[in-house]
Amino acid sequence: MSEILRLDKVSRNFSGLKALSDVTLGIKKGEVLGLIGPNGAGKTTLVNTICGVTPADSGRVIFAGNDITGIKPWQAARLGLARTFQIVQPFAEFTALDNVAAAALFSQPGESVRSAREEARAHLAFVGLEAQAAQPAATLTLAMRKRLELAKALAMKPKLLFLDEVNAGLNSAEVERATKLIHQLAADGITIVMIEHLMKVVLNVCTRIAVLHNGGLIADGAPREVIDNPAVVEAYLGQQYARRNAGRG
């Protein structure tokens, strides 16, 4: 399997705060990488740095062989880097259909408003929102808006998909449904990086886990190895989780 994304000693500061320090990470094609870590560890900043929202201060980001370090967000989107937001970002007045159509229209060359809407319908059906197609995004429930984010990301025909806490704030039935969708996407061969706090979901879906703590990478490897790593238990999972896990395992 070839590498689709390579981070080489990526750092990012917010004035005095070192949000990312020398993160080196490779992501292979077809992987589902779980990005975990305590709040403020730099998980979202890492995604923002790759997508060009907060460009890296030092280090290099290489996507599919090209250096994309100082790229603008819209350029990243056109290259095939799609993401969902932790705090959902719909076009509130647009219908669900037009939300997804916007993603298809502006990320793909040669789309017209009409063809984008046609494609959008298929993506809405995939995430189970076809009944809400004509509803303004502002009237959707949180779970639906999360799925709308996913449909938007998919409409961009991503090569690499970042899912930033798609399950936060959902109830267990909704989580199950979202997890199923992610499984399906992984089966379709999309490379996925997911930021997630629900360990059940992470262990269920991810083929590999990377752990961030205070802006640095403290562990990276197969799920089982990572959750047994004492540094990870200390920084994030907690002794209680480790004991419970050991008891079960």
Place this chain on the structure above:
Amino acid sequence: MKRTDLALLLLIAAIAALPLFGGAYALRLGTIACMYAILALSWNVVGGWAGYPSFATAAFFGFGAYMAGVLLGKGVPLALALVATLVASLVLAGLFGAVLLRLRGHYFAIASLSLVEALRELVNNATDLTGGGMGLNIPLAAGSGILADATFFFYAMWGLLLLAALTMIAVSASKLGFGLACIRQNETAADMVGLNSTLYKSIAFGLSACFVSAAGGLYAAWVHYIDPSDVFDILYSVKPIVMALMGGLGSALGVVCGALLYLALEEVVWRNYIQIHSGVLGVLIVMLLLFLPHGLISLRWRMFWRTTAHV
């Protein structure tokens, strides 16, 4: 084409019949009505669709007036001078937009306001070209006779309004219009789906300036004399915003209706309350915005029937 677009074209067609009903006064009002409608339609592109509250309308109105005025003074025919003005302001505003539209909200509003002042001072100081504070005399461009002159400028302004309206209708249904709506609703998300928002905003700013400048040029040719405090009057920036808010932000039909309503209010109030006309006009506008916050376009017939509440 949507129903509201059709209604807009019908409305504009109805304005064209105005000369049949009145003399020089009606023509003068009609010309101003068309001019206001152009300003409101133009402001709507950047203020209504892209959601950036621009105060730069006066800057481009003045720029157009002076560019066309100077060209006319050098013997360039009116049509050519207007086309040159339109193209020049499209390019110039596009460049300004690329810089100014990096600011958001209030910051952008202030920056766009400063554009008016900057251009006014430029014109004031370029005495050789513009006559500075002395103003600029512009040679008569149209035929002889007061009524023939008035009719000519009415139809010229009307033609420009039609052109502006057709452009706006085309833009609103296009990828550009779709993109501007995305930018207004959520610029972060717009960037994230691959929309080059800087480019789109610049085009929007250019579009919002070019017809204003052409209208300014036509205005200069019509009144034969311009000076900086007249054509760079900040009221040219404020009025289109009020018109758009009164008519219905984001709707081409709405803002044109708003422009007509505003002109009607302005005339009626000015005639009847000459001493306190700005005060009365202000109160009326505040009342309208309070009781009809989404503008004329949000009026529905059923609002006029008093529906009985549940007892």
